Amino acid sequence: MDDSGDKVREIRINPIVPTESVLVATARGMRPKKAEEQVERDRRARVESCPFCRGNxxxxxxxxxxxxxxxxxxxxxxxxxxxxxxxxxxxxxxxxxxxxxxxxxxxxxxxxxxxxxxxxxxxxxxxxxxxxxxxxxxxxxxxxxxxxxxxxxxxxxxxxxxxxxxxxxxxxxxxxxPVVPENVQNEVAHSRDYYRKYNHCVFCSLLDEALTYEATIYDRESGEIRRKINVGQYVIERGRRFVAIKPFASRFEWEIHILPLQHQADFLKASAEDLDDFARVLRRTMARLDKVVGGVQYNFFLHSVPHGSEFDNCQDSYHWHLEICPRTSIPTGFELGSGLFVSTVSPELAAEALRNAVIEDS
Ligand SMILES: [Zn+2]
Ligand SMILES: [Zn+2]
Ligand SMILES: [Zn+2]
CATH class of the missing domain: 3.30.428.10 (HIT-like)
Incomplete structure (x- = not known):
């Protein structure tokens, strides 16, 4: 890969929640690397003293x-x-x-x-x-x-x-x-504004861009990868009904979101077939993360349209998703104090590393 495009220093605005931004600041030639302080995970199948193990x-x-x-x-x-x-x-x-x-x-x-x-x-x-x-x-x-x-x-x-x-x-x-968490409320409000303006779901718009981007990479005659910045979000794993993407403005270096390809606001409406495909995309995504980052510690959370009549008008504008946030670095005082997240791995390189990771299938 050409090194000249590696250095990125820019503030990216989260397209879903425009009040949220990320400073992407990567050094020249910096490659996605394994987190330095990964703790060896407990791989035991059963622990006698554990209250969550079978038999206890x-x-x-x-x-x-x-x-x-x-x-x-x-x-x-x-x-x-x-x-x-x-x-x-x-x-x-x-x-x-x-x-x-x-x-x-x-x-x-x-x-x-x-x-x-x-x-x-x-x-x-x-x-x-x-x-x-x-x-x-x-x-x-x-x-x-x-x-x-x-x-x-x-x-x-x-x-x-x-x-x-x-x-x-x-x-x-x-x-x-009895209240909607602030993060979800922000997503709901901003996506509703977007819908009123463009008559289109902002998540679906981003998916369109992400999927188009993937086609661009593989269809080039020369076989070269021409890096494109600012086109949206990038595909890591694609199933029949779900896709895992690297958000363009990721708060966490290895953050990944999984969304239904067809518009769906409410996780409660996901069918058994949907969940089967979702499961496969999730497992393969986590395998990629494990390959690239190694023994990753993470949070995931499910965002779906909130309950209650005041959210009935969000069925067309909101789009449920799973956010996976690996913890490979600790937020600094600057990040906590400013609310501006800093990413030292460019989302483009992170997406590429994850997409190219060779994983076993089952
Ligand atoms: Zn246990
Ligand atoms: Zn949508
Ligand atoms: Zn969300």
Whole structure:
């Protein structure tokens, strides 16, 4: 590759949330590299002292649900032992997005997403991942149905100590709140503005650009890769119904988003076939990340259209997605203080490295 195009120093505006920006500042010749301080992950299949391992079910609060029911569960939902919010209105406040403080009413649950203690997402089968996301969907549905005051059900996962996971056993979390988290609210509001202006979903517009970009790379007569900057977002993995892209203005160096190719605002409307394809795209994306970054610690969170009649008019403008944010660097005081994220790997190079990673298929 030609080195001359490597040096990037520019502020990129997030097209979905224009108030959010990223400073992309990379040195000449800087290549995507493995994070220096990766902690070796716990690969044990079972740990006697772990409350989330099979056989230790009595060490968690009473189970909400297990799939399949009984001792041979594959996925198990329990209340969070240390909820950030609860049924009780006297609970202390919770901060969302560092700014929004809400009353602590809501639900907080843990999804033990695999009986295997140390398994990574890309080591799970497509069938298991599909079941996991269908369990999320079911839980979301039930929570919304159980309490009309709940406006948002946030599904997220912290994997690894750097990503804030306090228990090593692979798990994810469900938090249901009577307010919409600020990040989602911003996306909803800005995409609605965009729709009013252009009569088109901004996520679909970005996908169009990302997919066109991919075609440009492979169709060139000379076989050369001509780098294009500022054309949108880049494809890492493509399925029949879903695509994984590297956002043009990524807050995190290795951040990846997975979206349905066909417009869909609400994760609750994803079909079984959708989730099967989603699972495959997710597994292959995580395998690429593992290959390129190595033992990656990350957060993922699911963004879907919020619940409630005031969001009925967002069905055409909002587009559900999964955001995967690997934690390969720690935000600096500058980033936290300014709200401007700094990325030292150009999103173009990161996308290229991920796309070119050779992964095993199954
Ligand atoms: Zn365990
Ligand atoms: Zn769309
Ligand atoms: Zn989002």
């Amino acid at each position: 079910e009595d060490r968690t609060p009473p189970e909400i649900k297990a799939f399949p029911p009984g001792a041979g569960w594959d996925i198990r939902i329990v209340p969070n032992l240390y909820p950030v919010l609860g049924d009780d209105r006297s609970q202390s406040n919770i901060a969302f997005g560092l700014q929004q403080v809400i009353d602590g009413y809501g639900r907080h649950e843990v999804v033990i997403d695999n009986p295997n203690h140390g398994i990574a997402l890309h080591e799970m089968t497509d069938a298991h991942l599909s079941s996991l996301f269908s369990v999320y969907r079911q839980r979301m549905e039930e929570l919304y149905r159980s309490d009309p005051r709940l406006k948002y059900v946030l599904i997220f996962k912290n994997f690894g100590a750097a990503a804030g996971a306090s228990i090593a056993h692979t798990h994810s979390q469900v938090i249901a709140t």
